[in-house]
Amino acid sequence: MTLTTSTTTTPTIPASAPAKQQQLVHTAFTLFYRDSIHGVGINQILQESGIAKKTLYHHFASKDELVLAVLAYRDEVFFSWLQSRIHHAATAEALVQNWFAALDDWFHNRVAELQEFRGCFFMHSAAEFTDPAHPVHQHCAQHKARLCRMLGKQLGQWLDIKSAKKLADDLCLLKEGAIVCAQVQGNKKAARQAALIASGLLRHL
Template sequence: MDKKEQLITTAFQLFYRHGVHAVGINRVLAESGVAKKTLYNHFPGKDDLVAATIDHCDRRYFSWLNGRLENVEDGEEALWAVFDALDDLFKGRDPSVQAFYGCYFINVAAEFSDPNDPIHQKCARNKMEMMKLIRFHVAQMLPYEESKLEISDTIAMLIEGAIVRAHVASDADAALKAKAAAKRLFSTQVKV
C-alpha cells in the first residue's frame, strides 16, 4: 500500500467534494488512515498536497477521456465523443467516475483565484492540454480550414460553458446542448 498515493486519492475526493479550504489536513489523515508524520514526510505542506491532487485529477481525467476516444476515429467523431463523455459525466452514467461536482480545475482555480498563484497555474495547464486535444481533432476534421484556431476556441468555450451550466445551474443536458451548438457551428463553417 503506497501511503502517498492513498493520501492523494482521499485528499482529492474530499477537496473535490467540499472544497480545498473547507477540508483540513486532519480530516484527510483520518479518512485515509495515514499518520500526520507520513504526510509531512512526503509533502512540505498542504499546498503541495493540493498540487498533487491536481496532477492526480489531470492524469485520471485524460486517461478516462482517452479511454472513451480509443475506439473512435480522430477528428469529427472524436469531437462528438467528447461531448457524449461529458453527457455521461453530468448524468452520473459512467460508473468509473464519481459523482459530478463541477470541474476540479475550475473549482480549485476559483479558490486560488490569483492567476499568478502556482496552484492556479497548474489548473490552467490542464485547460491548455484540453485545448491541444481539441485543436488536434479539429485539425483532423478540417485540415484545409484556415480558421482552425478560432473554431477550437469556440469548442473549448462550449465545453467549459457546458460544465459550468451543468454544475452551477444544474442543467444536466448542457453537454447535449453544447454538442448540438457545435454541430451547428460546423455546418456553417464548412460551407463558407
C-alpha cells in the same frame, strides 16, 4: 447528433508511487472535490485516510504540495478519460459527438473514475486561489490549455491548423459552459444542447 456512451477502466496514480502516497492523494481529492480545498484540513485527510501525520509530511512538505499532487492526479485521470473517448473517432463530426457524449456521461454519473459529478475541480480550485501567479491557479489554467491542445491535435486529422484550433477553442468554450449549466443550474441536458451548437459550428467551417 446522436450521443453515445461507453465504459472505461479506472486510471490510478502511477504504480511506482508508494501506496500510502496514492492513498493520501485519492483521499484528499475526494474531500477537496466534495468540500473545497480550504474547507478541508490536514487532520481530516489523515483521519479519513488512516495515515499518520509523519507519513503525510514524509511525502508532502505542506498542504500546498499535497494540493498540487491532487491537481496533477485529477489532470491525468480527466485527460486520459476524455482522450480515450475521442481518440478513435473516424471523422471530425464523430469526434465532436464523442466529446459531448463523454460530458453527458459525466454529468449523469456514468463515469466511475471521475466520481459523482460536482462540477469542474479545476474551476473550483482556481476560484479558491485567485492569484494568476499562484501555482494552483497556474496548474488549473494549464489543465484547460492541455485539453484544448489535445482536441485541436485530434481535429487536425481532418481540418487545417487554423480551423482545427478555432474549432477546438469553440468546443472547449462550450464544454466549460455546459459544465457550469449542469452544476449550477442542474441542467443535465447541457452537454446535448452544446452538441447541437457544435454541429452547427462544424458545418460552417
